[in-house]
Amino acid sequence: MKTLGLAIFLLILGITLAITHWAARRTSSASSFYTADSSLGPAQNGFALAGDWMSAAAFLGFSGLAALYGMDGSLYALGALVAFLAILTLIAEPLRNTGRYTLGDVIAFRMQRPEARLAAVVGTIVVNFAYLIPQMAGGAVLIKLLLGLPYQASVAVVGAVMIVYVMFGGMLATTWIQIVKAVLLLGTAALLMLLILLHFGFNPLAIFSAVEAKYGAKMLAPGNYLSNPLDQLSLGLSFAFGTAGLPHVITRFYTVPDARTARKSVIWLMLLAGSVFFFTTLIGFASAVLVGQNAIRAADPGGNLALPLLAQFLGGGADSIGGRIFLAFVAAVAFATILAVAAGLTLSTSGAIAHDLYVNVIKGGNVGEERQVKVARLSSLAVGILAMLLGLLAQGLNVAVLVILAISIPASANFPIIVLSLFWRQFNTSGVIWGMAAGLASAITLALLGPAIQGPHSLFPIVNPTIISMPIGLVGALLGTLLVPRKPGDIAHFDEVLFRAQTGLRAD
Amino acid sequence: MSAVHLVPPDYKSTNPPNTMEANSIDWSAAIAQPAFKELLRLKWRVIAPMTSMYLVFFSVLMLLAGYARPLMAAALGPLNVGYVLIIIAYPMCWAVAFIYVFAADAWFDPKARAAARNVARGGK
Numbered sequence: 001m002k003t004l005g006l007a008i009f010l011l012i013l014g015i016t017l018a019i020t021h022w023a024a025r026r027t028s029s030a031s032s033f034y035t036a037d038s039s040l041g042p043a044q045n046g047f048a049l050a051g052d053w054m055s056a057a058a059f060l061g062f063s064g065l066a067a068l069y070g071m072d073g074s075l076y077a078l079g080a081l082v083a084f085l086a087i088l089t090l091i092a093e094p095l096r097n098t099g100r101y102t103l104g105d106v107i108a109f110r111m112q113r114p115e116a117r118l119a120a121v122v123g124t125i126v127v128n129f130a131y132l133i134p135q136m137a138g139g140a141v142l143i144k145l146l147l148g149l150p151y152q153a154s155v156a157v158v159g160a161v162m163i164v165y166v167m168f169g170g171m172l173a174t175t176w177i178q179i180v181k182a183v184l185l186l187g188t189a190a191l192l193m194l195l196i197l198l199h200f201g202f203n204p205l206a207i208f209s210a211v212e213a214k215y216g217a218k219m220l221a222p223g224n225y226l227s228n229p230l231d232q233l234s235l236g237l238s239f240a241f242g243t244a245g246l247p248h249v250i251t252r253f254y255t256v257p258d259a260r261t262a263r264k265s266v267i268w269l270m271l272l273a274g275s276v277f278f279f280t281t282l283i284g285f286a287s288a289v290l291v292g293q294n295a296i297r298a299a300d301p302g303g304n305l306a307l308p309l310l311a312q313f314l315g316g317g318a319d320s321i322g323g324r325i326f327l328a329f330v331a332a333v334a335f336a337t338i339l340a341v342a343a344g345l346t347l348s349t350s351g352a353i354a355h356d357l358y359v360n361v362i363k364g365g366n367v368g369e370e371r372q373v374k375v376a377r378l379s380s381l382a383v384g385i386l387a388m389l390l391g392l393l394a395q396g397l398n399v400a401v402l403v404i405l406a407i408s409i410p411a412s413a414n415f416p417i418i419v420l421s422l423f424w425r426q427f428n429t430s431g432v433i434w435g436m437a438a439g440l441a442s443a444i445t446l447a448l449l450g451p452a453i454q455g456p457h458s459l460f461p462i463v464n465p466t467i468i469s470m471p472i473g474l475v476g477a478l479l480g481t482l483l484v485p486r487k488p489g490d491i492a493h494f495d496e497v498l499f500r501a502q503t504g505l506r507a508d
Numbered sequence: 509m510s511a512v513h514l515v516p517p518d519y520k521s522t523n524p525p526n527t528m529e530a531n532s533i534d535w536s537a538a539i540a541q542p543a544f545k546e547l548l549r550l551k552w553r554v555i556a557p558m559t560s561m562y563l564v565f566f567s568v569l570m571l572l573a574g575y576a577r578p579l580m581a582a583a584l585g586p587l588n589v590g591y592v593l594i595i596i597a598y599p600m601c602w603a604v605a606f607i608y609v610f611a612a613d614a615w616f617d618p619k620a621r622a623a624a625r626n627v628a629r630g631g632k
Contacts, residue, residue, distance in 0.1 A: 071573065071580070071590055071591070071594075072573075074591070074594050075569075075570070075573055075594070078566075078569075078594055078597055078598070081597075081598065081601050082562065082566050082597070082601055084601075084605070085559075085562055085601055085604055085605060086559075088605055088608055088609075089555050089558065089559060089608050090555075090559075093612075205585070205586040205587065206586070208586050208587055208591070209586045212586075217581060217583070217588070218581070220581065220587075220588050220590070220591065221577055221580060221581035221588070221590070222573035222574070222577055222580050222581075222590060223573070223574075223577050226574075228574075229574030229575045229577075230574060231574065232570045232571075232573040232574040233567065233570040233571055233574055235570070236566055236567065236569075236570035240563070240566065260612075260613065260617065263608075263609050263612055264609065266605070267605055267606065267609055270601065270602060270605050271602065274598060274601065274602065278598055495535035495536050495538065495539050496533075496535040496538075498539055499535055499538045499539050499544065499623075499627070502544070502547060502548065502551070502620065503544070503547070503620040503621075503623050503624040504620055504621075504624065505624040505627060505628065
């Protein structure tokens with residue numbers, strides 16, 4: 001049973017390694033390593049974005065939250081979709097038009113100062129690790145439950161494989177691996193929905209009635225998970241604006257040739273990922289009804305196994321062949337998902353270290369093409385090893401706070417800086433630095449003082465700090481701009497940035 | 509039609525878009541030109557109402573989920589008020605996205621190309 005899951009996983013692994021081999025022969029320049037030569041079409045990039053965004057945390061986590069807590073889970077899922085409207089209308093095209101590979105490129109282009117790029121590097125690395133470590137740790141726990149691999153072995157496998165993907169295949173490999181994974185995930189979700197609807201007589205409303213009948217109307221109400229009333233709003237803000245500050249999402253606007261393709265790929269993403277997120281509520285509810293909340297909690301207190309357990313049930317139950325196959329398949333897809341997202345994060349982080357830090361800040365841009373690629377590959381190795389070590393260290397620790405930070409730091413630090421750089425003439429390098437510092441410090445402090453770490457009697461009452469830390473980040477950026485004496489050249493590039501951002505006139 | 513390029517396509521720089529060649533362009537004049545100002549005005553007139561609408565909808569939904577929980581839980585057929593709102597939110601998001609892409613393809617892009625062409629030609 002568990003060996004079946006491992007076998008399917010090895011099959012998926014084999015396919016992805018073959019993709020990496022194919023990509024490796026096409027990845028010899030910096031441009032192909034970081035952005036696949038900006039050659040992706042709207043559907044390809046849309047699927048890859050969907051793969052990036054539909055992490056295991058999303059499809060397992062959202063359905064688990066819905067199964068155990070009702071509407072709060074559905075609000076998480078909705079937040080994840082609304083997130084992309086801000087990106088589509090405000091961020092995607094201007095970023096595409098003013099940068100090359102990374103967030104650091106955009107900020108540096110505007111400010112033309114290495115300190116500004118450094119601030120972006122800090123924002124990128126902190127966010128990526130906050131996202132990456134729960135993937136490794138949470139993923140290893142999941143894999144242990146589903147496939148029987150011990151925690152350390154899972155971390156080692158995920159780490160080693162993602163290093164291979166990124167080092168040898170770069171963005172081209174990670175993109176196609178994300179696409180494959182997205183297709184598998186979409187297929188799984190579609191199959192699950194079909195079986196669920198069959199079970200409920202093709203009447204989705206019947207699922208709601210069934211949940212209400214079994215657990216009472218309270219299950220369908222908000223507040224079961226996020227008890228503080230401000231938390232829902234804070235959560236909404238994190239998703240709505242934090243997603244726009246996620247470095248590995250931002251990078252996906254450079255893998256397409258122009259702004260027009262970028263916006264179409266976001267449409268693809270919203271349709272694909274949006275549909276899956278919509279289904280997570282129905283999947284969670286069906287699981288609550290058919291598998292039962294007790295069984296779900298017994299398997300994993302966070303509810304993350306609601307979807308796999310439902311798959312097993314719908315396949316025929318724990319003892320049937322169908323049930324085992326379906327469960328094994330879902331487990332393998334979950335493992336592949338973790339792997340793909342971790343690879344994307346590793347690539348993005350290595351971009352910040354190799355391209356931003358080494359090539360631009362330290363060497364001032366004077367690095368030959370071949371050396372750039374070599375440094376990029378080395379830094380992906382280093383990042384991968386570090387991620388593995390941190391993942392091993394994190395065993396048994398509560399990584400929930402990292403998940404919170406992974407979305408509230410981009411909302412509080414990265415997003416304000418991006419928007420201000422693109423749209424505010426007076427914004428300058430000190431603003432970038434103060435804004436990054438304020439957003440980072442407030443998000444981290446408040447998250448650590450909140451219920452995720454401190455429990456029910458925490459100093460800071462809400463789980464998600466964004467509603468306070470985003471204004472603090474904004475104020476920090478404002479103060480940094482207004483209080484530090486103006487230097488010549490601070491705002492020299494605003495006109496150029498504005499013109500290029502809004503018209504697509506490019507110099508590369 | 510792809511973006512107008514200022515430098516030959518085979519030019520590769522390790523820096524972000526190299527502004528040395530671009531220093532020959534008067535950027536303050538570029539953004540002062542009527543074609544560009546018109547583009548910005550148009551974008552504002554389309555994007556601002558769209559953004560306000562979905563942000564207000566979403567914020568109200570989140571505020572209700574926090575502060576008006578009994579209302580959100582009030583039954584509406586087999587669903588409740590909250591779920592009706594959530595279910596409406598999905599097609600609303602997709603509609604906003606499609607409208608934006610339509611507006612950008614049909615209205616923004618031609619104006620953007622015109623403004624860019626003026627600048628690339630060396631005109632003001």
